[in-house]
Amino acid sequence: MSTKDRKLIEKENRRESILAAAETVMTTHGIHGLSIDLIANETxxxxxTIYLYFKSKEEILSILSMKARKLLFKEFQKIEKSDATPIEQLKDLIKENYAFYKKEPLYYDLVSLYEVNNTLTETEEMHESGQEIADLIIKIAVRAKEEGTLNPNINPLYFSFCIWGMTVGVFQLIKVRGALMNEKMNVSEEDLLNTFLETFENGIKK
Amino acid sequence: MSTKDRKLIEKENRRESILAAAETVMTTHGIHGLSIDLIANETxxxxxTIYLYFKSKEEILSILSMKARKLLFKEFQKIEKSDATPIEQLKDLIKENYAFYKKEPLYYDLVSLYEVNNTLTETEEMHESGQEIADLIIKIAVRAKEEGTLNPNINPLYFSFCIWGMTVGVFQLIKVRGALMNEKMNVSEEDLLNTFLETFENGIKK
Amino acid sequence: MSTKDRKLIEKENRRESILAAAETVMTTHGIHGLSIDLIANETxxxxxTIYLYFKSKEEILSILSMKARKLLFKEFQKIEKSDATPIEQLKDLIKENYAFYKKEPLYYDLVSLYEVNNTLTETEEMHESGQEIADLIIKIAVRAKEEGTLNPNINPLYFSFCIWGMTVGVFQLIKVRGALMNEKMNVSEEDLLNTFLETFENGIKK
Amino acid sequence: MSTKDRKLIEKENRRESILAAAETVMTTHGIHGLSIDLIANETxxxxxTIYLYFKSKEEILSILSMKARKLLFKEFQKIEKSDATPIEQLKDLIKENYAFYKKEPLYYDLVSLYEVNNTLTETEEMHESGQEIADLIIKIAVRAKEEGTLNPNINPLYFSFCIWGMTVGVFQLIKVRGALMNEKMNVSEEDLLNTFLETFENGIKK
DNA sequence: CATGAATGAGCGTTCATTCAT
DNA sequence: AATGAATGAACGCTCATTCAT
Known part of the structure; x- marks a missing residue:
């Protein structure tokens, strides 16, 4: 291993520890509570020094957003490798997304941050992490089409964007309005999720 | 017209001009770039003086958000009163929402502002303006059900939340990623919209 | 009554109603919570218009401070007219001052404000209201001296300033630190008052 | 001396220079005229940058108030260690307090600041610096009692509060009204002080 | 005499970023 | 490479006072 390599690895380690600190900070202070000061404290x-490894606070946020996507992607992969039918798998993706939102609210917010905040600009790497998820969904959709269980009019590429957007939108609504809806209109999160799943299933089936 | 009336009108005009300035500021600086200083400059x-007309920056934002909701609601009402079948009307709502997003990007963001930013708290009035839209969708869904063209398992109340969340999610995706998707993957916004519409239509039909 | 007189009386009435409003405001918002806005609301x-009757917020405060002194003076007068010996009367003045502080915290604060805030400048009228109290104390002291019960070295004029300063100082201490002293050192307000009274009595007796 | 030490000393110097600037500002603008802006100008x-050294304006005030208390305490200590009798020492405390008020009017105000302004909350450290002074007075009072020269009915603890309150009150009166009293009534500050001292001496003697 | 809209300096505080060491 | 002191614009908001009507 050359000195140059060692340097690169050390640099990467520092980056990782800074990112880890940023997560810790966000867990206690919320996404909007993240500040360079707090990261410096934590690390x-x-x-x-933070600025030697990241050019701005925004970059840190973007990378963590990407990491969150990768985590979600891992869960999605398990589903894709399961024995369930493609249609079932697609529904499982949505269910897993819901579970992820419940289990890892910070990561879930980070995934959405990306989708929501237009001041962030995607790097190539980040784009790829998003693409992984899209590709996986496309893969499942293609299988369903081959199997003959997916509506033949649906282009799997477009479809993967659709399912992602729809799902994010519905959970965002649940997140922000869920409590209020439950209180004022007796709407339960689970039933809303099921309605979405059912609509979705009908929508994609042949 | 009495002096008192004139005063009230003048006051209202000032309020309007401040709100207009806020819009101008947001158009150039983004929603998060809105500040009292910039409004003061603009006006x-x-x-x-701004605080003579609005008690806080949040009040300004909430009023503009409400205005946006009402504008969207007006467009939705036209659809609800049209001769189209309920199913067609539901699809038209989505198309109109897309058109609104294209025509009035600022207002579109303002509609969703409260869906997205949890540091803001909705007033009763705000909530109502959101409810109007929901009620209108429910009304159309109920008609579709009575007509027998809607999936009988779907509860119109839950359904209205679903359609809203799905739609917002898909357009948000288009907004943030549309350009990139187009460039990198040759995905056209229109086709994505159509895929969404088709999925949706299949999803809700009996 | 001439027109000029009527004008003056009307003007005085307005002044009174503004002052009354200021008191109301301070009762709910505290002395530092007084603002011209709130007075305008209340009246x-x-x-x-407030500025037609008073040249500044400070003037209003000064006048109310004076009024508080006059109230205290009235209570003091009752004591001076009582049958008690001069020495007893002097002690009664201190007790009454304590009672006043307990019963009318706002007025008590206003009396002290005057003594404490050096940005206020006394008008002739205000000076007189302070002098009334001083004169009354002097009067009692002179009687005590004539009676032979007061230390013959003490000049009643100086003495009246002394008793006033001492008393205000001790009560101020009780007000600000009373609760803390009670908690941390088990010092009771009543015992402190009694110690003061005893010290005082010994101090002035022949 | 290590680099770390040097850094600490530099930091302390900066703190001192900011505090000095705050004093300068207060000397010209009064205690209530102190503002972070003016300190920044002065330094x-x-x-x-001010906030790198102090967490709030209140911290600056409280440190200066403590400094003033400690200064006064040092003078008081000299008296306590003198050869004078306890009774003489107590009178000397009052005289020294008067001298302090004349020589260092700003510090004198700062000592009382927390006695007067109830929007400020004393820290433990602040409380202690006040307690030091109280304890010293108690110590002298106890000696006087042991010697048999103090009124046996007087509890030294209560007594120390009394002397403090009385003294502060009388000097406050002198400060605010001294000039006026002199002009209008030919009352000299010195004679007033002497009257207070004599009353006080009689009051505490056996 | 009365109004009340308008002012604008002022407040304490925050924080991403820079740069001399 | 690493530091951390320093920056300074920005933030939302307040309020005594003025002045044209």
Whole structure:
């Protein structure tokens, strides 16, 4: 291993520890509570040092958003490798997304941050992490089509964007309005999820 | 017209001009870039004067958000009163929502602002303006059910939340990623919209 | 009664109603919570009108401070007219001052405000209201001296300032630190008052 | 001396220079005229820099108040260690307090600041610096009692509060009204002080 | 005499970023 | 490479006072 490599690895380690600190901070202070000061505290690094590894606070956020996607992707992969039918798998993706939102609210917010905040600009790497998820959905959709269980008019590429957007939108609604809807209109999260699943299933089946 | 009336009208005009300035500011600086200072600059008023007409920055935002909701609602009402079948009307709502997003991007963001930013708290009035839209969708869904063209398992109440969440989610995706998707994957917005519409239609039909 | 007189009386009435409003405001918002806005609200007058009757917020405060002194003076007068010996009367003045502080915290604060805030400048009228109290104390002290019960070295004029300063200081201490002293050191307000009274009595007796 | 030590000393110097600037500002603008802006101007530092050294304006005030208390305490200590009798020492405390008020009017105000302004909350450290003074007075009072020269009915604890309150009250009166009293009534500050001292001496003697 | 809209300096505080060491 | 002191614009908001009507 060359000195140059070692340097690169060390640099990567520092990056990782800064990102880990940022997560810790966000877990206690919320996404909007993230600040360079708090990251510096958490890492025991100087404020200026953070800027040697990341060009801005925004970059840190973007990368964590990407990491969240990768986590979600891993869960999605398990589903894709299961024995369930493609249609069942697609529904499982939505269910898993819901579970993820419940289990890892921070990561879920980070996934959405990306979708929501237009001041963030995607790097190539980030784009790829998003693409992984899309590709996986496309793969399942293609299988369903081959099997003959998916509506033949549906283009799997477009379809994968659709399912992603729809799902994010419905959960965002649940997140922000779920409590209020439950209180004022007696709407339960689970039933809403089921309605979505059913609509979705009908929508894609042949 | 009495002096008192004139005063009230003048006051209302000032409010309107401040709101208009806020819109102008947001158009150039984004929703998060709105500040009292910039509004004051834009209106050529002193900072303190803004507070004679609105009690806080949040009030300004909430009023504009409400205005946006009402604008969208008006467009939705036209659809609800049209001769189209309920199913067609539901699809038209989505198409109109898309058109609204294209024509009035700022207003479109303002509609969703409260769906997205949890540091803001909805007033009763705000809630109502959101409810109007939901009620209208429910009304159409109920008609479709009575007609027998809607999947009988679907509860119109839950359904209205679903369609809203799905639609917002898909357009948000288009907004943030549309350009990139188009460039990199040759995915056209229109086709994505059509895929969504088709999935949706299949999803809700009996 | 001439027109000029009527005008003066009307003007005085307005002044009184503004002062009354200021008191009401302070009762709910505290001395530091007093603002011209709140007075205008309370009086149903325009903000600018307040400035026709008083040249500044400070003037209003000064006058109310004076009024508080007059109230205290009235209570003091009752004591001076009582049958008690001069020495007893002097002690009664201190007790009454304590009672006043307990019963009318706002007025008590206003009396002290005057003594404490060096940005206020006394008008002739205000000076007189302070002098009334001083004169009354002097009067009692002179009687005590004539009776032979007061230390013959003490000049009644100086003495009256002394008793006032001492008393205000001790009660101020009780007000600000009473609760803390009670908690941390088990010092009771009553015992402190009694210690003061005893010290005082010994101090002035022949 | 290590680099770390040097850094600490530099930091302390900066703190001191900010505190000195705050004093300068207060000397010209009064205690209530102190503002972060003016301190920044005076120090030629950026506003934000002040907050690197002090967490709030209140912290600056409380430190200066403590400093003033400690200064006064030092003078009091000299008296306590003198050869004078306890009774003489107590009188000397009052005289020294008067001298302090004359020599260092700003510090004198700062000592009382927390006695007067109830929007400020004392820290433990602040409380202690006040307690030091109280304890010293108690110590002298106890000696006087042991010697048999203090009125045996007087509890030294209560007594220490009394002397403090009385003294502060009388000097406050002198401060605010001294000039006026002199002009209008030919009352000299010195004679007033002497009257207070004599009353006090009689009051505490056996 | 009365109004009340308008002012604008002022407040304490925050924080991403820079740069001399 | 690492530091961390320093920056300074920005934030939302307040309020005594003025002045044209």
């Amino acid at each position: 025991q690094l100087a404020k200026g | 050529q008023l002193a900072k303190g | 149903q007058l325009a903000k600018g | 030629q530092l950026a506003k934000g």
